[in-house]
Amino acid sequence: MSVIKVENITKVYTETAVPVHALNGVSFEIQEGEFTAIVGPSGCGKTTLLNILGGLDHPTSGRVELINTDITEMKDRDLIDFRLNNIGFVFQAYNLIPVLTSLENVEFIMLLQKVAKKERIERSMNLLEQMGIADKANQRPSKLSGGQQQRVAVARALASKPKFILADEPTANLDSVATSNLLDMMAVMNREEKVTFVFSTHDQRVIDKARRVITLEDGRVKSDEIRE
Amino acid sequence: MILKIAWKNVWRSRGRSLVVIGAIVVGIWALLFGTGFMNGFMVSYMADIINHDVSNLQIHNPEFKNDYDIKFYIPDGIKKAEEVRKWPGVRGATTRTIVNGMIASARNASGVQIRGIDVQNEAIVTQLDSLISEGAYFEGIKKNPVIIGEKLAEDLKVKLRSKIVLTFNDGNGDITAAAFRVVGIVKSSSLKINGLYVFVRQEDLLRILAIDNQVHEIAMVTGSRIDEELVVNKYNEKYPGDLAESWREIAPELAFMEEMYSQMLYILLVIIMTALVFGIVNTMLMAVLERMRELGMLMAIGMTKLRVFMMILVETIYMSIVGAPLGLFVGWLTIRYYQNAGVDLTEYSEGLAAFGYSSILYPYLEADAYIVVTIGVVITAFVGAIYPAWKAVKLNPVEALHKI
Known part of the structure; x- marks a missing residue:
């Protein structure tokens, strides 16, 4: 089943004196259960593409279909609901809520989904266990290492039972051990739980783990490599 | 949990929140004592004139x-x-x-x-x-x-x-x-x-x-609870050839004074609460601008703008909830103390006497003034929170997420 389908999308920023063509006719399709890295040099359009795939931004032209739903013209209000129930986000800077514990951070997204408290806590604890940080459940982010914070962020992304997870440079702030641990866990989630992951990255360690690598250059798809 | 986050956010920058709470406490205290002080002037002046000169x-x-x-x-x-x-x-x-x-x-x-x-x-x-x-x-x-x-x-x-x-x-x-x-x-x-x-x-x-x-x-x-107007009307009906008038008609300047001082609470309320609004707006705006990336993340993962708005609003209301009772209590305590002890203004007695005021002043405040102040603070908190909350929901998640 196709979870992401983009057809000839472009994105032009016109706020600058000279219009910037961030994306220029990008098309591809990602199937359920893929472990895909979108790579390319800085300024190639990775983040713009991820924002569009996440329903955070609209393309200037082209079509974006997520889980068989055309979101290209979807209103912002509907997109918020769509994101909440279908997309998990992992950010480069973790972006955890500093005043909440790890458990509460994971639980929070389910609260927005109006999941019952008992189920919220059970699922949050399970996810933290899967991420190997159950013992940090009651710690606030400031007490956690970067790797641990990013694992909480992944647990949060998984908590809403999304159809796919978008991770924007998830390992950019991590050391090699933390990166390796995080990628292993994501790979396990992908293999065993069939969670679809889409990364934007230029970290070779992530690229090496990916089973599909889409390379962007100057806003276009330069190559689309599927590895066995 | 939004309430919980809002409460924890209040204490995220403890010093700053305490400054706002302190401003609320001082504002309410000043409002109550200022009004009580003015009322004290009016009540003692009017009581003197009515009791010793004009009569009811x-x-x-x-x-x-x-x-x-x-x-x-x-x-x-x-x-x-x-x-x-x-x-x-x-x-x-x-x-x-x-x-x-x-x-x-x-x-x-x-x-x-x-x-x-x-x-x-x-x-x-x-x-x-x-x-x-x-x-x-x-x-x-x-x-x-x-x-x-x-x-x-x-x-x-x-x-x-x-x-x-x-x-x-x-x-x-x-x-x-x-x-x-x-x-x-x-x-x-x-x-x-x-x-x-x-x-x-x-x-x-x-x-x-x-x-x-x-x-x-x-x-x-x-008698203190008798409406003078009833006696006036009764007399004028019985003896239409005479003219009975209450102190309000005999001394309209006193009635005007009473009216003016009754507005004093509202005048002070508007002045102090306006100052407070700016304080709240400033603090909450700083709180919003400091948390742009976090707010961007919340909106990205699916928190509605209404919820973000409510969260900021609740944070402000929490500060008011902490500050207001404290301010009301301190104000009440001050008035209560000076109601018995009196504020000694003998240093200015000559000037006060020239205007017919006594030099010992007993602040006085009706119970409903406390209710008016409480309502005023709640409204102030709401008004003060609206702009920062509006600013928060106007954030573009994509831009906010990339703020450092």
Whole structure:
């Protein structure tokens, strides 16, 4: 089943004196259960593409279909609901809520989904266990290492039972051990739980783990490599 | 959990939140004490004037106030006063024979209003006897005793037992004069009692005026819970030829003052709360701008704008909830303390006396003022939170996520 389908999308920023063509006719399709890295040099359009795939931004032209739903013209209000129930986000800077514990951070997204408290806590604890940080459940982010914070962020992304997870440079702030641990866990989630992951990255360690690598250059798809 | 996050966010920057809470406490305290202080001025001033001078209501011949001619007396005034004393709600009524004239001492002279009073009933209605600062209340001098105000005594340079001469037109229109001796000197915050009125016994004045039992004024004091208007209406219905008026009509400046001071709470409320709004807006705006990336993340993962708006609003309300009761309590405590101890303004007594104010002030605040202030604070908190909350929901998640 196709979870992401983009057809000839472009994105032009016109706020600058000279219009910037961030994306220029990008098309591809990602199937359920893929472990895909979108790579390319800085300024190639990775983040713009991820924002569009996440329903955070609209393309200037082209079509974006997520889980068989055309979101290209979807209103912002509907997109918020769509994101909440279908997309998990992992950010480069973790972006955890500093005043909440790890458990509460994971639980929070389910609260927005109006999941019952008992189920919220059970699922949050399970996810933290899967991420190997159950013992940090009651710690606030400031007490956690970067790797641990990013694992909480992944647990949060998984908590809403999304159809796919978008991770924007998830390992950019991590050391090699933390990166390796995080990628292993994501790979396990992908293999065993069939969670679809889409990364934007230029970290070779992530690229090496990916089973599909889409390379962007100057806003276009330069190559689309599927590895066995 | 939004409530929980909002509460925790309040304490994220403890110092800053404490400054806002402190501003709320000080603002409310200043508002309550300021209003109580102003009210204290008004209440003591008005109580002095009403209790010792104007009384709750007065009755005149309708022509008398235009001309102050002794021929405009109240027909059967003494009988009417006896009657109204028995009316429910009336605590006392006294009659006065009034004539304008001159007072002269060996050193000076001045225009005055000579008030021939019913000594016993005057004490009931205006407590004139309680204002005596020197001498006695018509005791000690048998022939033509007179009581004058402190300022008038000073102007005339007279003391107790000094002789003064009162000159006025008698009942026949002839100028007449009589010698009186100062039996007492009164001190009051009423400028009229202090410097304009001269009190003599009614029988002495009637005798010199050569008129019989003619009174020009009946002053009445009512029970504290009796509406003066009811008595006024009742009298005017029964005796349409006379004119009964409440203190509000007799002294419209007092009624205006009462009205003005009743607005004081609202004026101070607007001033202090406006200042508070700016403080709240500033703090909450800083809180929002500091958390742009976090707010961007919340909106990205699916938190609706309404929830973000509510979160910021609740944070502000929490600060008010902490600050407001504290401010109300401190304000109440201060007023309560000074209600008994009084605020000593003797340092400014001369200036205050010139305006008829007493130098010890007892702040006073009605219970409903606390309710008004509480509502005012809640509204202020809401108003102060709206702009930062609006700013938060206007954030573009994509841009906010990339803010450092």
